[in-house]
Amino acid sequence: NAGVTQTPKFRVLKTGQSMTLLCAQDMNHEYMYWYRQDPGMGLRLIHYSVGEGTTAKGEVPDGYNVSRLKKQNFLLGLESAAPSQTSVYFCASSLGTFEAFFGQGTRLTVV
Amino acid sequence: AQSVSQHNHHVILSEAASLELGCNYSYGGTVNLFWYVQYPGQHLQLLLKYFSGDPLVKGIKGFEAEFIKSKFSFNLRKPSVQWSDTAEYFCAVNHAGRRALTFGSGTRLQVQP
Numbered sequence: 001n002a003g004v005t006q007t008p009k010f011r012v013l014k015t016g017q018s019m020t021l022l023c024a025q026d027m028n029h030e031y032m033y034w035y036r037q038d039p040g041m042g043l044r045l046i047h048y049s050v051g052e053g054t055t056a057k058g059e060v061p062d063g064y065n066v067s068r069l070k071k072q073n074f075l076l077g078l079e080s081a082a083p084s085q086t087s088v089y090f091c092a093s094s095l096g097t098f099e100a101f102f103g104q105g106t107r108l109t110v111v
Numbered sequence: 112a113q114s115v116s117q118h119n120h121h122v123i124l125s126e127a128a129s130l131e132l133g134c135n136y137s138y139g140g141t142v143n144l145f146w147y148v149q150y151p152g153q154h155l156q157l158l159l160k161y162f163s164g165d166p167l168v169k170g171i172k173g174f175e176a177e178f179i180k181s182k183f184s185f186n187l188r189k190p191s192v193q194w195s196d197t198a199e200y201f202c203a204v205n206h207a208g209r210r211a212l213t214f215g216s217g218t219r220l221q222v223q224p
Contacts, residue, residue: 031210031211033211033212035214040120040216040217041216042115042117042201042214042215042216042217043155043201043212043214044214045211045212045213048210048211050210058211090154090155092155092212094210096210097143097205097206097207097210098143099145099157099160100212101157102147102154102155102156103154104153104154105154
């Protein structure tokens with residue numbers, strides 16, 4: 001039972017570098033999300049998608065881009081990483097307003 | 112914009128003590144409510160959920176929560192905590208108009224043996 005799989009699990013970037021985080025789900029969920037988790041702030045929504053080919057901004061979208069070319073995959077891109085983007089990133093998927101299932105997270109450090 | 116408030120940021124209890132974590136939300140319409148738990152170094156896992164019906168819901172590991180609509184609250188309870196309950200607990204809400212979950216800031220629970 002894979003569920004939601006995120007790659008990579010850890011990454012260190014230098015300021016200005018770019019990278020893509022991959023999220024894959026095998027539950028045929030329509031909805032997918034990217035959150036970032038910072039101490040004392042809970043999880044904040046970066047971008048989300050309600051279906052293949054669609055994306056929308058969440059609470060903290062600046063500095064990130066996303067794509068949902070296939071239903072099972074949701075990519076999060078950082079074009080020019082900044083230290084403020086040091087965080088733990090979680091991908092999740094859900095069937096509408098039912099519970100979301102989360103991946104294991106990606107710990108990103110930008111130096 | 113809807114918001115979720117968790118007023119207890121850090122709770123320290125001894126084993127066998129009772130637990131109650133507060134959660135209040137701001138949305139006035141019909142909501143779905145969730146409690147998630149995050150054990151150290153792990154991802155979020157669902158503890159329990161409320162969609163409709165009996166406002167007292169039971170989840171895994173002996174946890175329960177009560178939805179009080181008039182107070183916009185969904186407090187989490189456990190009669191007797193164990194050391195293994197040490198984790199961070201997040202309350203979350205969504206609704207038909209916003210399917211993405213909105214999370215509270217979390218409560219870190221530390222259970223001392």
